[in-house]
Amino acid sequence: MLPAxxxxxxxxxxxxxxxxxxxxxxxxxxxxxxxxxxxxxGKSTLLRAILGLVPLAxxxxxxxxxxxxxxxxxxxxxxQADTFDPQFPIxxxxxxxxxxxxxxxxxRRPRSVDRRAAAAALERxxxxxxxxDRFGTLSGGQRQRVLLARxxxxxxxxxxxxxxxxxVDAVTQTTxxxxxxxxxxxxxAVVMATHDLAVAHLACGDACLLNRDQIAFGPIDEVxxxxxxxxxxxxxxxxxxxxxxILANAAPSTR
Amino acid sequence: xxxxTESFSxxxxxxxxxxxxxxxxxxxxxxxxxxxRRLAFFADTLTHTVFPGVAIASVLVQPLWIGALIxxxxxxxxxxxxxxxRLVEDNAAMAVILTTFFAVGVMVVSRVTTFTNDLITLxxxxxxxxxxxxxxxSALLGGCAVLLTSVLxxxxxxxxxxxxxxxxxxxxxWALDLALNVAVTLVxxxxxxxxxxxxxxxxxxxxxxxxxxxVRGVVPMAIGGAxxxxxSGVIGLVIAYQASVERDVRLAPGATIVxxxxxxxxxxxxxxxxxxxxxxxxxx
Amino acid sequence: xxxxxxxxxxxxxxxxxxxxxxxxxTDTASNAGGGSGKITVVATTTVVQDFVRVIAGDRVTxxxxxKPNVDPHDYEPSPADTKAVADADLIVANGAGIEEWLEKLVxxxxxxxxxxxxxENVTLRGGSDEHSEGAxDEHSEGAxDEHSEGAxDEHSEGAxDEHSxxxxxxxxxxxxxxxxxxxxxLTAALVTADAANAPTYESNRDAYLTELDTLDAEIEQxxxxxxxxxxxxxxxxxxxxxxxxxxxxxxxxIPSFDSSAEMSASDLSDLVAKIKDQDVQAxxxxxxxxxxxxxxxxxxxxxxxxxxxxxxxxxxxxxxxxSGATYLEMMRHxxxxxxxxxx
Numbered sequence: 001m002l003p004a005x006x007x008x009x010x011x012x013x014x015x016x017x018x019x020x021x022x023x024x025x026x027x028x029x030x031x032x033x034x035x036x037x038x039x040x041x042g043k044s045t046l047l048r049a050i051l052g053l054v055p056l057a058x059x060x061x062x063x064x065x066x067x068x069x070x071x072x073x074x075x076x077x078x079x080q081a082d083t084f085d086p087q088f089p090i091x092x093x094x095x096x097x098x099x100x101x102x103x104x105x106x107x108r109r110p111r112s113v114d115r116r117a118a119a120a121a122l123e124r125x126x127x128x129x130x131x132x133d134r135f136g137t138l139s140g141g142q143r144q145r146v147l148l149a150r151x152x153x154x155x156x157x158x159x160x161x162x163x164x165x166x167x168v169d170a171v172t173q174t175t176x177x178x179x180x181x182x183x184x185x186x187x188x189a190v191v192m193a194t195h196d197l198a199v200a201h202l203a204c205g206d207a208c209l210l211n212r213d214q215i216a217f218g219p220i221d222e223v224x225x226x227x228x229x230x231x232x233x234x235x236x237x238x239x240x241x242x243x244x245x246i247l248a249n250a251a252p253s254t255r
Numbered sequence: 256x257x258x259x260t261e262s263f264s265x266x267x268x269x270x271x272x273x274x275x276x277x278x279x280x281x282x283x284x285x286x287x288x289x290x291x292r293r294l295a296f297f298a299d300t301l302t303h304t305v306f307p308g309v310a311i312a313s314v315l316v317q318p319l320w321i322g323a324l325i326x327x328x329x330x331x332x333x334x335x336x337x338x339x340x341r342l343v344e345d346n347a348a349m350a351v352i353l354t355t356f357f358a359v360g361v362m363v364v365s366r367v368t369t370f371t372n373d374l375i376t377l378x379x380x381x382x383x384x385x386x387x388x389x390x391x392x393s394a395l396l397g398g399c400a401v402l403l404t405s406v407l408x409x410x411x412x413x414x415x416x417x418x419x420x421x422x423x424x425x426x427x428x429w430a431l432d433l434a435l436n437v438a439v440t441l442v443x444x445x446x447x448x449x450x451x452x453x454x455x456x457x458x459x460x461x462x463x464x465x466x467x468x469x470v471r472g473v474v475p476m477a478i479g480g481a482x483x484x485x486x487s488g489v490i491g492l493v494i495a496y497q498a499s500v501e502r503d504v505r506l507a508p509g510a511t512i513v514x515x516x517x518x519x520x521x522x523x524x525x526x527x528x529x530x531x532x533x534x535x536x537x538x539x
Numbered sequence: 540x541x542x543x544x545x546x547x548x549x550x551x552x553x554x555x556x557x558x559x560x561x562x563x564x565t566d567t568a569s570n571a572g573g574g575s576g577k578i579t580v581v582a583t584t585t586v587v588q589d590f591v592r593v594i595a596g597d598r599v600t601x602x603x604x605x606k607p608n609v610d611p612h613d614y615e616p617s618p619a620d621t622k623a624v625a626d627a628d629l630i631v632a633n634g635a636g637i638e639e640w641l642e643k644l645v646x647x648x649x650x651x652x653x654x655x656x657x658x659e660n661v662t663l664r665g666g667s668d669e670h671s672e673g674a675x676d677e678h679s680e681g682a683x684d685e686h687s688e689g690a691x692d693e694h695s696e697g698a699x700d701e702h703s704x705x706x707x708x709x710x711x712x713x714x715x716x717x718x719x720x721x722x723x724x725l726t727a728a729l730v731t732a733d734a735a736n737a738p739t740y741e742s743n744r745d746a747y748l749t750e751l752d753t754l755d756a757e758i759e760q761x762x763x764x765x766x767x768x769x770x771x772x773x774x775x776x777x778x779x780x781x782x783x784x785x786x787x788x789x790x791x792x793i794p795s796f797d798s799s800a801e802m803s804a805s806d807l808s809d810l811v812a813k814i815k816d817q818d819v820q821a822x823x824x825x826x827x828x829x830x831x832x833x834x835x836x837x838x839x840x841x842x843x844x845x846x847x848x849x850x851x852x853x854x855x856x857x858x859x860x861x862s863g864a865t866y867l868e869m870m871r872h873x874x875x876x877x878x879x880x881x882x
Binding site for chain 2 (some may be wrong): 613615616617618619620621622625643644646647648651
Binding site (some may be wrong): 051052053069071072073075077079083084085088089090094095098100102104106107110132134 | 291406410416417420422423424425447467470471472473499
């Protein structure tokens, strides 16, 4: 089966400076990869490159065997919930239904199959009772779940998430991990930028460590070791908890 | 209600009413999209960039709306292109463009001797002398603007709510922006004879801003905005007519309509504040 | 409602509305002056209003559009004006392009009574000619020469000839001989509209024509006492007066027949130079225009400016109780002021 994502020594530059270089890796269907690194390491840049929103300076990206721009229908993006205007006049269910846009296309209107898919997705993240409320009235974690629901109903093969666990409540964290596991069981590949190493261990099988350069890419238990972490984060205090490595203070990425 | 029917008993007032309804409805619908995109200042700049083209056209081409449309679309295209190049992102750049284009427009009109009259008419409209041709043009242009935004409604809302997501989904964001700018331009030209290029901004912002705290969703905002726009038109015309005929007080009808709209907005804001205080008191 | 459907419904409704409120039918737009048997006459300018008062007195209901000291060139008609025009039995205008707004006003009022143009039988001046130095020959034959096509007049130093009325001078009433023609035509129109009162109208007319002759002789005599006849005014309103009485027109601050043009820098310095060269004694400002520019030029050129109470009435009459409340008073005031200023 086609791998969901193939990165081949890719580099991205902004204004002449290299933002990201030498990133390579393969993500198969059902895999999930944590993109780990400090602010400015290039995590968001990598996600945008996979979406075809930034051009490559070198190397290549293949999404489901195609160029990123051609594969967009099959790629769903979940941004951080706090990037949205809380006053915007849109209801929760309308946000979720937006996820059907690539399926509906420009000219048609949503049909009952689309409405059912949106309702089902919202149900899956446990927020059906807030369906008609204005999106901005939900808590941060709830909004993050809604955005995941939006991505679900797109029925994509590759899911990209940007810091989805940032500042969310416990219910949201559990829900997100459960839903992601279900999706993976159905063959959806997941790439998730995160700074929370504990969650990364829970949710992801692989990890890609970035600090403008790719430090490592492989199974998370192997890759998250002291040497790699030091190369990624510099000299920051971290602790071992059982088999896992946790950063002592993980500051949320500022935007 | 005799004063209502009396105000519109004469053909010229009836025509003014029809065009006020058209322009109020169309402006009201468009204002929903302008407001959710937070484009009020951008729309202001846009109406000012349309002006020189309209001024040139008014001197060269009759009927006015054809020349104005061509010129207006040209300026909008240029302006959209400029803003896409990130040259006009901040308010300072927009203010410079706004004033420059406006000055160019005034200069163009001042080349003709009757310029004060023509200038005033272009800026503030002359709703009492509209004829059937003006009404048809407004209906046509306004209808196209509403049609354009209706067809692109989902995409426009998505782009307003989540520009990154829109781009990620492969939507040509610049094309959507251009479409909305074109729709705004169509409304400006449609409203030329009724309220002019300066006051049309009020129609493009105030209705949705007024209705926003009372409805949920963009479609209700558009419909509510249309209702606010239309009723302001009716009330404004009645006031201007009664003041002139009954009290010999001259009130420019276009400006009166805008002031009615502003008053409604102020009253609405007051009501929102009151509602909030009551709720606060109830819950504590 | 779904958005697209809503849009279609909206457009359809609006289109229906537009066509429904379409043609002006023969709905009774005019009434007979309030049931008292008197006809309603709408007169545009203050001068025309005065003529109507003189000829018809209280035999008609007079509605005036322009008020005293209002600039007639860029007037914006109000709803009341439009209603008056719609209800009138007779509409009287000065014509010759002074009421540029009249056509649109009449169009928008629906079916109206006929509009009588009092300038129809008057010989019009055309083209701005500051250099004419009192000569009134080239332009006095009805002005339908090259000037009226908006062509540039080589004399006029950038005079803005692109008037919509073809560059003719509309201030015809400043020559009492023209006033006689206007009053005669007005009477004929009144007689047609209201034959019952014809005898009154005609005898009023005859009396007034005599008065206009008297006025003419008076002015002639007074002007002849002047040695320095060089006139500088605010805008080109006095052409007919200058031609009739042989004054020397040096120039005007707004070199145009209407008051909304803006002076260019070269126009200004040319005028100042001319004033100094030609020993002009005074600049005359006008009652319906702001005097600032006149004051500034007078200071620059070192001459006095005649303004305020003594300003000339260029575009119409003054309010009741002022020195220019009627035509005869206005003409006498202008003459006295000019004579006083140039003596």
